[in-house]
Amino acid sequence: MKARKLKPNIVLEKPWQNISVDFNMKLLVLRDHNLILVVCNRFLKMLHFIAMIEKITAEGLVSVTINTSRLQHGGGLRV
Numbered sequence: 001m002k003a004r005k006l007k008p009n010i011v012l013e014k015p016w017q018n019i020s021v022d023f024n025m026k027l028l029v030l031r032d033h034n035l036i037l038v039v040c041n042r043f044l045k046m047l048h049f050i051a052m053i054e055k056i057t058a059e060g061l062v063s064v065t066i067n068t069s070r071l072q073h074g075g076g077l078r079v
Contacts, residue, residue, distance in 0.1 A: 012043040021065060039065055
């Protein structure tokens with residue numbers, strides 16, 4: 001494999017402009033929730049933990065992620 005030049009990371013200018021999302025699945029059921037969605041703000045290194053059900057659709061996931069971030073912090077997102 002040929003070596004390539006390194007690409008620098010994106011320089012973020014404001015919070016909640018760029019996020020990462022991960023799941024903790026197969027948890028014990030508590031109040032009909034068995035999944036935790038972890039949303040990480042890459043600028044502030046702030047985490048949000050959102051309890052969900054495993055059967056959520058892609059549209060539902062996007063809606064919950066964006067609405068949670070906008071309600072608490074405002075602004076646009078880049079995922």
